[in-house]
Amino acid sequence: MTMNRRKFIRNAGIIGAGAFAAPYILPSGRLFAATGTQLAQHVVYVLFAGGVRQQESVLQRYLNDSQGLPWAGNIMYNMLNGQAPTNKIVYGTDQGNGASGGTPILQILSQTLETQGTLFREVSSQSNGHYGGLNNLLQGSTVSTQSLKSKPVNPTIFEYLRRHGGFSATDTWLIGNGIANSIPLLNYSAHPDYGAKYGANFFAPSVTFGNLGFEHLSDAKVYHPENELDPIYQMKYFLDQSFSGVGRGADVLGNTDEEKFRIKSFMKQTYQKVIQNQIPFPLVTDGNDAFNVGFACEVMREFKPALTVVNLNDVDGCHADFTGYLRSLHRADHAVGHLWNYIQTMVPEMAGNTILIASPECGRNLNHNPIRDVNDWFAYDHSDDNASRVFTLMAGANVPSNLSLGSEGNPVGLTSDNVLTVAEILGIKPEVQNAGYVQSESLSLFDRI
Amino acid sequence: MKKGLIIFTFCLIIFSLPACKKVIDPDQYEVNEVKLYSSISDKTKLKSQEQFVSILYTNLFQQTLSGNKLVQINNCLESIGDKELGREVLISNFMNKPNVQLPSDSIMRENPREFVLDTYERFFVRLPSEAEATWMVNYIESKPQLSAELLYFAFALSNEYLYY
Numbered sequence: 001m002t003m004n005r006r007k008f009i010r011n012a013g014i015i016g017a018g019a020f021a022a023p024y025i026l027p028s029g030r031l032f033a034a035t036g037t038q039l040a041q042h043v044v045y046v047l048f049a050g051g052v053r054q055q056e057s058v059l060q061r062y063l064n065d066s067q068g069l070p071w072a073g074n075i076m077y078n079m080l081n082g083q084a085p086t087n088k089i090v091y092g093t094d095q096g097n098g099a100s101g102g103t104p105i106l107q108i109l110s111q112t113l114e115t116q117g118t119l120f121r122e123v124s125s126q127s128n129g130h131y132g133g134l135n136n137l138l139q140g141s142t143v144s145t146q147s148l149k150s151k152p153v154n155p156t157i158f159e160y161l162r163r164h165g166g167f168s169a170t171d172t173w174l175i176g177n178g179i180a181n182s183i184p185l186l187n188y189s190a191h192p193d194y195g196a197k198y199g200a201n202f203f204a205p206s207v208t209f210g211n212l213g214f215e216h217l218s219d220a221k222v223y224h225p226e227n228e229l230d231p232i233y234q235m236k237y238f239l240d241q242s243f244s245g246v247g248r249g250a251d252v253l254g255n256t257d258e259e260k261f262r263i264k265s266f267m268k269q270t271y272q273k274v275i276q277n278q279i280p281f282p283l284v285t286d287g288n289d290a291f292n293v294g295f296a297c298e299v300m301r302e303f304k305p306a307l308t309v310v311n312l313n314d315v316d317g318c319h320a321d322f323t324g325y326l327r328s329l330h331r332a333d334h335a336v337g338h339l340w341n342y343i344q345t346m347v348p349e350m351a352g353n354t355i356l357i358a359s360p361e362c363g364r365n366l367n368h369n370p371i372r373d374v375n376d377w378f379a380y381d382h383s384d385d386n387a388s389r390v391f392t393l394m395a396g397a398n399v400p401s402n403l404s405l406g407s408e409g410n411p412v413g414l415t416s417d418n419v420l421t422v423a424e425i426l427g428i429k430p431e432v433q434n435a436g437y438v439q440s441e442s443l444s445l446f447d448r449i
Numbered sequence: 450m451k452k453g454l455i456i457f458t459f460c461l462i463i464f465s466l467p468a469c470k471k472v473i474d475p476d477q478y479e480v481n482e483v484k485l486y487s488s489i490s491d492k493t494k495l496k497s498q499e500q501f502v503s504i505l506y507t508n509l510f511q512q513t514l515s516g517n518k519l520v521q522i523n524n525c526l527e528s529i530g531d532k533e534l535g536r537e538v539l540i541s542n543f544m545n546k547p548n549v550q551l552p553s554d555s556i557m558r559e560n561p562r563e564f565v566l567d568t569y570e571r572f573f574v575r576l577p578s579e580a581e582a583t584w585m586v587n588y589i590e591s592k593p594q595l596s597a598e599l600l601y602f603a604f605a606l607s608n609e610y611l612y613y
Contacts, residue, residue: 169531179527187530202530216525220541223599231595235588235603242581243609246490250608253531260534267538 038427039446040397042354043307044300044343045157045422046336047137049130050315051382052360054389056329058121059408063088066322066368067377075104075330078337079113079358079393090323090375091330093284101327105284108337113356115402117395118449122406123413125362126439128387130316131182133361133415138186138309140419140438149182151190154437157419158200159188161307162254164431169255170262171306172200175296177288177313179204188253191437196251200309201263205295206288208267209274218271225261233257266302273298280346282338287328289314293335297342304349306426310339318364322377340395355396355425357445359415363387390415392445398425400449413448420444486575492612498532499523500613502539505605508571509543511550533606540605544598557597561589564597572604574613 055065057076062085063069073085084104092104109116126142127133136142138156155163158172176183188199207213223229240249255263273279280301281294289312296310312332318325336358344351366386368378381387392413395401406412416439423432424444432438486492496504502522506514514522522539529535543549557564565585569577577585589595604610 174530176528179524184527184530200530202528204528207524207528212521212525213528216522217538217542219545220538221545223541227594228599231588231592232599232603232606235585235600236606238584238588239603239607239609242578243489243607243612246492248492248608248612250533250611252533255531255534260531260537263531263534264538 039425040353040355041306041426042304042350043422043425044339044354044356045137045307045309045418046339046356046358047134047309047311047361048332048336048358049134049311049361050313050328050332051130051318051362051364051387052315052329052390053318053364053380054122054386054391054408056326057360058119058391062326063377066380075326076333077107077112078109078333078340080119080333081112081114091326093286101323105330105334108283108334108341113336113340113358113393113395114404117356117393117399117401118403118405118445120392120394120405120413120445120448122408122411123359123390123392123415123417124411125360125388125390125415127415128362128382128384130313130361134183134186134311136415137359137361137418139189140416140432140442142416142439149185151185151188153190155189155191155194155198155435156186156200157307157422157432158309159191159194159198160419160423160428160432160435161426162198162200163194164435165306165426165428167306167426168259169199169201169253170259170303173296173299173303173305173307174200174202174309174311175292175299176202176204176311177292178206183311197254199253200307201253201255203295203299205292209270209279209295214271214274217267220264220268222268229261262303266299270295270298280342282331282335284331284334287314287331289328289332290335290338293339296339297346300343300350301347304347307422318380319369320371320379321373322368322379323373323375325380353397355394355399357392357394357418357421359392359418360390361415363389392418394421394445403449405449413445414439414442416442417445417448421446485570486573489573489575489578489609491575492609494613496611496613498526501536501611502526505540505610506543509549509551509601509605510546537606540602544602551601552597554596557589557600561586565589568600568604572601572607573609 055061060072060074060082062073062075063071071085071087074080074082075084075091077084089104090101092101094100095103125133126136135152139152139154141154143153161167161172174187184202184204187202188196279294280297282290285291285294293310296308300308314328315325315332317328340356343354362382364380364382364387365384369381371379373379419438420429420432420442421444423429424446429444499519503514503519526532526535526539562582565582566576569575
């Protein structure tokens with residue numbers, strides 16, 4: 001092993017201060033330097049996922065479209081402009097007036113993200129399913145052969161950034177809302193020119209820092225970096241060298257030893273914070289999405305990643321529970337508002353230097369299924385053309401403010417645009433285009449403005 | 450001449466005696482003999498994550514892991530993107546358990562070569578090459594602070610341990 005542990009320890013203070021920016025040679029031979037101009041140094045990319053119906057989000061029809069009841073309104077008032085519903089409030093918390101869900105969650109942002117940024121009101125999703133949609137959002141391509149429980153076929157935005165932009169593994173994070181539905185597989189593709197060594201770090205906080213994580217991961221023995229970890233790694237590298245002689249190894253993410261040490265320390269600290277109730281959760285954290293966002297805030301505070309992808313999913317309960325869907329949609333908006341507020345107020349290195357992008361991976365059907373919930377309201381699946389209708393919201397540094405593009409019947413943008421958009425923000429758009437895997441009709445959203 | 454005849458007769462008698470026969474008790478159960486790999490290159494298959502966890506647990510605790518715990522631990526590893534880091538955290542947790550079965554450092558120091566052979570056999574189900582054994586013995590002897598635990602950790606974390 002060639003790593004100099006002493007040097008690492010000397011530098012630990014600098015690393016801890018978040019100033020780890022030393023250039024290094026990429027496997028491709030390029031130095032750490034994105035070729036294009038960066039529009040911001042950080043992107044927070046919210047997969048506003050689970051299947052969000054346009055009618056209850058951008059179109060703000062609340063119950064008057066879905067259930068034939070005459071009450072419209074905006075239940076996403078951190079993200080979108082518009083007045084909240086005034087009747088039949090079911091999406092809030094149970095506190096206050098005694099009615100179930102009758103107390104809406106207070107607005108976090110003084111200005112909506114729509115006001116702060118640009119809203120693409122009618123975007124075409126190239127998939128009406130979760131996995132295809134998520135892959136589309138992360139690969140920028142539509143691959144019909146993409147199957148569940150398998151790695152993405154084409155490179156993900158994480159791999160583009162790491163290979164072409166020289167970003168380190170801890171510069172790219174995927175925070176998943178669980179380990180089901182192939183979510184843990186989305187941090188890198190099976191593409192032979194990209195793959196694990198360019199992959200993103202991933203946590204599914206509900207597991208990693210939930211009960212299971214506490215039982216099986218939180219009691220890690222702390223080894224002295226120099227006297228204990230160093231010999232372990234030296235012996236491991238010797239053993240691996242012998243084994244690589246027969247042409248076999250393991251897929252590794254490419255975290256350096258320093259990054260691994262930092263991640264392990266972060267995990268240790270995070271378990272302590274959970275015990276001490278110090279995770280910066282949104283005010284209302286009664287679902288997995290808000291739980292996930294709390295840990296995403298922790299990751300951002302610690303690592304200041306160039307790209308943080310946060311996956312939400314609770315709205316998928318809409319298959320059987322429309323009331324629950326409204327509550328989840330309201331909470332997803334609350335969680336995104338919290339995320340943006342946290343960046344601006346608690347992570348000074350990212351405040352004013354971050355762009356947030358949020359898109360559902362797919363919409364939901366125009367017509368309901370036969371399932372009724374406690375309010376006798378119908379549920380919705382996602383399989384028809386209406387399920388290909390979504391929105392994209394973008395706000396932050398260098399994003400035009402108070403701009404709204406497209407309308408019902410006049411779509412502007414594709415969900416696959418997001419990959420090129422992130423690539424443009426972080427300075428590698430030409431490289432991603434030249435790689436040739438992004439859908440040919442895709443553009444950066446900045447090019448659509 | 451007479452002496453040679455005596456020896457010949459003795460040998461004839463000895464070799465003509467019926468050989469001892471092992472009596473097999475039909476009710477006797479035996480542990481299957483584990484065949485060692487003759488070469489490192491015989492390992493071509495990647496263990497599944499469940500296989501890795503199960504084998505690791507058995508190796509370190511000398512008992513089998515329950516199906517329920519296996520699923521739980523597998524889920525924990527799924528929740529971490531860097532699988533090698535996840536395995537490292539898991540092994541660190543195992544090493545912190547009071548019932549982990551580790552040889553003492555004195556056993557390692559008494560006969561490092563035998564210890565290395567045993568460890569290769571235990572983790573890799575093969576014997577080390579001469580070069581491997583020499584490197585490892587030298588490493589143990591050059592590091593007075595090195596514990597058997599750290600050596601076990603390195604083997605458990607190695608890439609070869611992911612294969613069978």
